[in-house]
Amino acid sequence: MKKSDIMTSALILGIIMIIILPLPTWLFDALIIMNIILSLFIMLTTLFIKEALEFSVLPTLLLITTLFRLSLNLSSTKLILGNGGDAGEVIKTFGSFVIGGNLVVGIVAFLIIVAIQFIVITKGAERVSEVAARFTLDAMPGKQMAIDADLNTGAIDEATARKRRSDIQREADFYGAMDGASKFIKGDAIIAIVIIIVNIVGGLIVGLTMEHYDISKAVNIYVLATVGDGLVSQIPALLISTSTGIVVTRSASDASFGVDLTKQLLSNPTTMLVCGGILLAMCLIPGFPVPQLLVISTVLISTGLYMRSKIKTKPAGEPVPEDKTKELAEEKRKPENVLNLLQVEQxxxxxxxxxxxxxxxxxxxxxxxxxxxxxxxxxxELGIILPSIRMRDNVRLNTNEYKIMIKGVEVAGGEVMPDHYLAINSDGVDETITGVETIEPTFGLPALWITKKQRERAELLGYTTIDPPSVITTHLMEVIKAHAYELVNRQQVQMLMENLSQQQPALVEEVVPKMFTYGDIQKILVRLLRENIPIKNLATIIETLAEYGTVTKNPDDLTEYVRQNLARVITSRFLTGDDVAVLALDSKVEQLIAEKTKRTEAGIVTVLEPSQLQSIFKNTREIMDKMTIQGKKSVALTAPAIRPRFKKLIEQIAPNLTVLSYAEVEQSMELHIESIIKMT
Structure with missing residues (x-):
């Protein structure tokens, strides 16, 4: 157990002991001072935090400080009633010096403090906590989706996503706890009134019956001590309740409250000058205190003029030196380097x-x-080294249009609306919202562009909302996944192999260049990525090439061997989840493909009659359409020798159909065949 845990446990146990054991006045004075300093410490801490979660222990701390304050109230009651009204020097000072020994002033001051705390601060903080807790809980699904969207687009990594999810959960827990903790302060304000009434009545009874004082002396001793005790306890309570209000009304910021206050309230010199001028004009009204108005207006006007003098316009750009101007002119006169124009960005x-x-x-x-x-x-995700993404503005495009190009050719594009959010009805919500109808560019889903004000309502209804940058990055990420095989060149293969050689130098030396060149390895990696198989486990891929490189050099055959050794990765990627529909290839179709496959000088080719192809295509399309209606993605299984042949045939009508062989499925995986692909 940590020392801090032991100290906290001892502190709470000590508070309980204060309730049970009688305290000497000198110790009681020390505890009262500690209570005042603790409440002041908490309030100052709330002023310096940047967001509420930086002080997440506040709800529990409110309970502990309330218990501590109530234990002191109980001890003070025992001292006042049992010690002839003597409850220590602190209470005596508050009862005599602070309120001037005037009971009426003291009682009125006490009641005003209680009213401020109970009616204004505590009630307001309670309402803010309640609303914040409800809206935080309602917004959690939308925030979770936004985190998932950022993670999918690569805007954040997995660790950041986990932290943001944890912060959302902690924020909901915090405001829920603050909603309950504010009830402690509310109850404390109520019990303070009860305690002062009990102390006054009890003190008068003790003074008149047990001490045999006259009524004026009993009132002077016990009521004065009771009022002093009430002020001593309510001032820290007021500080604590103010701290609660500061935290629950504090919005997230990159700076503390004091810095934000200075920037936002005191940064405009015009406001100070206008206020100073108004105060000067008020000096002309008969009866107003002219010296005070002059002093305050002078301070405001002087400060405003000083701040205005400090605000300077941004200096213009530095003039270009004459030598530099000549150099630029000479550079322009040089013949254009046309080689730069021949470069094609990947x-x-x-x-x-x-x-x-x-x-x-x-x-x-x-x-x-x-x-x-x-x-x-x-x-x-893919195990590839993505080349730098060239970004450039194009005046020929529409204002909010973008397009994605691979090797100089446009492959995708879209249009966004800045200062809006894309709302997608992914859960089939019946209630509609107003917006500009559009088509989500990545997956082609119907969507709406909505304003920022509509976002919270849309998320509460169940819509998925995405900001324009996330729309673009999501689209870009999906395009990269679909065309990853086009982005892998020999230079990147060399970099991957050099990285692998640092971990397994013997394996790389055995394969490159003795058995395969970088170009040979590139062909295999491209074939894997073309069918959405990541190449992150490069060591297994190269080990497979080392094992079968002496048997064959055919990239298609080697790719099939690699796929079989990546069975765990393939099974996890394509066959897990409730939305997978496993299709099997009929034995007659497999036999037909095997018979019609021939090895030629150009490679292995499969030639079927048009009627046979149309029959297979029709049956496959019907099955896939049926599975799509059911919300499932189709995966076809076939024999290892048939898999690459069938994949080349079927991608004419179903390029997104995943085709696996039985050898690529983990042995422990239980499969349920949904349908059989036959010849109709």
């Missing part, structure tokens, strides 16, 4: 000028950072 993102603010970090854009994260996501 991956480009072109966009209209309306998307520029999403990329410009000085304008708050984070699209560039998200796209950079896509490279990391591709390394994690």
């Amino acid at each position: 991956l480009e993102l072109e966009f209209g000028y309306g998307i520029v603010p999403m990329i410009d970090t000085s304008l708050g854009g984070d699209l560039l950072d998200r796209i950079i994260m896509i490279r990391r996501q591709c390394a994690i």
Whole structure:
């Protein structure tokens, strides 16, 4: 057990002992001072935090401080009634010096503090906590979806996603706990009134019956001590309730409350000058205290003029030196280097000028950072080294249009609406919302562009909302997955092999260049990526090549051997989940494909009659359409020798159909065949 846990346990046990054991006045004075300092410490802490979760222990701390304050109230009651009204120097000072020995002033001050705490601060904080807890819980599904969207687009990594999910859960728990903890303060304010009444009545009874004081002396001793005790306990209670209100009304920020207050309230010198001028004008009204108005107005006007003098316009750009100007002019006169014009970027993102603010970090854009994260996501999911993504604006595009290009050719594109959110009705919500109808560019789903004000309502209804940068990065990520095989070149294969050689140098030396070149390995990696199989487990791939490289050099055969050794990865990627429909190839179809397959100089080819092809295509299409209606993705299983042949045939009508062989399925995997692909 940690020392902090032991100290906390001892502290709570000590509070319980205060309730049970009688305290000497000197110890009681020390505990009262500790109570005041603790409440002040808590309030100052709430002023310096940037967001509520930085002080997540506050709800539990409120319970402990309330218990501590109530235990002191009980001890003070015992001292006042049992010690002739002497409850220590602190209470005596509050009863005589602070309120000037005037009972009426003390009672009124006590009641005002209780009223402020109970009616204004505590009730307001309770309402804010209740609303914040409800809205936080209602917004949790939408926030979770937003995190998943950022994770899928590569804007964040898995660790960041886990932290953000944890923060959402902690935030909901915090505001729920604050909703309940505010009831402690409310009850404390109520019990304070009860305690002061009990102390006054009890003190008068003790003074008149047991001490035999006259009524004026009993009132002077016991009522004065009771009022002092009430003020001593309610001032820390007021500080604690104020701290609660500060936390629950504090919005997330990158700075403390004091810094934000200075920036947002005192940063405008015009406001100070206007206020100072108004105070000067008020000096002309008869009866107003002119000296005070002059002093305050002078301070405001002087501060406003000083702040205005500090605000300077941004200096213009520095003039270009004359030598530099000549150098630039000479550079322009040089013959154009046409070699730069021949370069073709592997991956480009072109966009209209309306998307520029999403990329410009000085304008708050984070699209560039998200796209950079896509490279990391591709390394994690696919095992490839993604080339740098060239980003450029294109005046020929529409304002909010973008297009994705691979090797200089456009492969995808779309259009977004800045300052809006894309709302997708993925759960079949019946209630509709108003917006601009569109088609989600990545998966072709019907969607709506809605305003920021509509986002919270849409998420509460069950819509999935995505901001424009996430729309672009999601689309880009899916395009990269679909065309990953086009982005793997020999240079990247060399980099992958060099990285592997640092871990398994003997394996790499055996395979490259003795058995295979980088080009040979590239062919196999491209075949794997073409069918959406990640190459992250490069060691297993190279070990398979080392094992079968002496048997064959045919890339198709070697790819099949590699796939069989990646059975665990393939099974996990394509055959797990309730939305998978497993289809089997009829034995007659397998036999037909085997008979019609021939090995030629150009490679292995399968030639079927048109009627046979149409029969297989028709049956496959019907089965896939049926599974799509059921919300399932189809996976076809066949014999290892038939798998590559059938895949080449069927991708004419179903390029997205995953075709696996029985050798690529883990032995422990139990499969349920949904349908059989036959010749009709």
